[in-house]
Amino acid sequence: MAGTMYDVCIVGAGMVGSAAAKWLCKLQRETKVCLIGPQEPTEEEWQKREIFSAHYDEGRLSREMDESLIWAILAQRSIKQYRNIEKESGINFYQEVGCAFVDIQGKESLEVTKQNAEKMGVTTYKALDSVGLQDQFPYLHIESNWEFLFNSKNAGYVSPRNLVAAQQKIASSHGCQVINDVVVKVHEDAGGGDDDFLKVLCQSGREVTSNRVLLCMGAFSNCYDLLPEGKQIDFKPMKTFVVKPEVSEEYAKTHADMPSMITNIPGKMSYILPPIKYPDGKYYLKIGGYKVPNVASDLQDMVEWFRSEAQHQDKKDATLDMLKFFLPDLDPISVRTARCATSHPPTKMLYCDMVTTRLGVVMGLSGKGAKSSDEIGRMGAKMIARGSWDYDLPAEHFKLRYKTTGAQRPNRRGAILPRITSRISLYQKVYYIHCARVYLTSQSHR
Numbered sequence: 001m002a003g004t005m006y007d008v009c010i011v012g013a014g015m016v017g018s019a020a021a022k023w024l025c026k027l028q029r030e031t032k033v034c035l036i037g038p039q040e041p042t043e044e045e046w047q048k049r050e051i052f053s054a055h056y057d058e059g060r061l062s063r064e065m066d067e068s069l070i071w072a073i074l075a076q077r078s079i080k081q082y083r084n085i086e087k088e089s090g091i092n093f094y095q096e097v098g099c100a101f102v103d104i105q106g107k108e109s110l111e112v113t114k115q116n117a118e119k120m121g122v123t124t125y126k127a128l129d130s131v132g133l134q135d136q137f138p139y140l141h142i143e144s145n146w147e148f149l150f151n152s153k154n155a156g157y158v159s160p161r162n163l164v165a166a167q168q169k170i171a172s173s174h175g176c177q178v179i180n181d182v183v184v185k186v187h188e189d190a191g192g193g194d195d196d197f198l199k200v201l202c203q204s205g206r207e208v209t210s211n212r213v214l215l216c217m218g219a220f221s222n223c224y225d226l227l228p229e230g231k232q233i234d235f236k237p238m239k240t241f242v243v244k245p246e247v248s249e250e251y252a253k254t255h256a257d258m259p260s261m262i263t264n265i266p267g268k269m270s271y272i273l274p275p276i277k278y279p280d281g282k283y284y285l286k287i288g289g290y291k292v293p294n295v296a297s298d299l300q301d302m303v304e305w306f307r308s309e310a311q312h313q314d315k316k317d318a319t320l321d322m323l324k325f326f327l328p329d330l331d332p333i334s335v336r337t338a339r340c341a342t343s344h345p346p347t348k349m350l351y352c353d354m355v356t357t358r359l360g361v362v363m364g365l366s367g368k369g370a371k372s373s374d375e376i377g378r379m380g381a382k383m384i385a386r387g388s389w390d391y392d393l394p395a396e397h398f399k400l401r402y403k404t405t406g407a408q409r410p411n412r413r414g415a416i417l418p419r420i421t422s423r424i425s426l427y428q429k430v431y432y433i434h435c436a437r438v439y440l441t442s443q444s445h446r
């Protein structure tokens, strides 16, 4: 298929990729941008898909307060843009219902969160005791040794689906070409001169050429052949699981002021979203955060996780019980579960870095990047536009780390197999260490 030449090609039409595409088009109007990624699968397509996204939902908790100052700054900057994005796109995605942080009295996490809020000039929160919170939200179960921070403004939830749609709509209106495809290979056109570019090959056979490429592939960042030979990003792709009890419209109305919640109560650590209307016209609450031992081993494992309805049904009841603990009046009409995946770097911070002078990566947003995706997209857009770091927070925080246990490459089906060469180099390393020990021992005996 004939290729088109772009200044920047963004791979991954999820939360960050869509935001980055919009920002690139807005920051540098003359830049020719394309955004490549599969759109949300229909029910029939779901079982044939290999690549999924973390945004197929209607609720992601949003708040500008965080235990990490960097995450708090990114969230605050993003939230400031929400109403502008809604206005420009004509798509609503944000509900400002507030966010309640719940912990045992005297725990450090709330104190640090408050200190960060003060550093950032956030004044729209109240520290409440159990009586104060019970007065405000009488339907919540609250215990007297609990402590609360209630962030009333610039907090609530976003619809990730609508936010992505809004970002793509704005990007398109500024000339970005949105391509519904999966990228299977990115490689340098090896001339070695200034006229070099990257070739981007899609599953459909489409080929795109671009001066620079920004990879925003979330939990799928090590799949296929997109990184330079021998490089694999160091992160854990985590399979996650949420429970969504359906409630009546009347229940949703009586709980219309319910905030989003993050609870650190031992044995009940979770995040909770209030009743939200879904595209099927029904209202669902959502609870997530229940831990399942869940690092995906390879792409096949991830694919099976996304496609399977049956896995972890046993956790459904326990998770629902946890929600009923906080909402004793909950009597669901039905209960759904949903599977998803998040990407977790060992640094506990997202990665935003250049791999080569032409290839950049933004990923590793863990389970908390939806709310901040607009600003993270802007960070990535500025970096790829310049080809190097261009943001007012220190680059060191966002530096990529690569796997050191040897290169892993996807096989033809995309499954990640350890390469024999990496095993050989491991044996070599052991041998070198042995030789070094023998040498040092002989030195010390001299």
Ligand SMILES: Cc1cc2nc3c(=O)[nH]c(=O)nc-3n(C[C@H](O)[C@H](O)[C@H](O)COP(=O)(O)OP(=O)(O)OC[C@H]3O[C@@H](n4cnc5c(N)ncnc54)[C@H](O)[C@@H]3O)c2cc1C
Residues within 6 Å of the ligand: 011, 012, 013, 014, 015, 016, 017, 036, 037, 038, 051, 052, 053, 054, 055, 059, 060, 061, 062, 160, 181, 182, 183, 184, 216, 217, 218, 219, 220, 221, 223, 224, 240, 241, 242, 271, 288, 339, 340, 341, 342, 362, 363, 364, 365, 366, 367, 368, 369, 370, 371, 372, 373
């Ligand atoms: C169940 C769940 C609950 C969450 N709750 C919250 C919350 O309450 N608040 C919050 O702030 N965050 C939350 N998050 C986290 C948030 O959703 C993620 O941090 C965010 O979506 C990550 O954005 P991303 O763009 O990096 O990844 P994604 O949104 O997953 O986007 C990656 C995109 O890359 C595409 N892609 C991958 N490989 C290829 C390829 N080879 N070719 C083309 N395209 C490709 C995928 O299709 C996908 O669209 C939650 C996540 C999950 C799963």
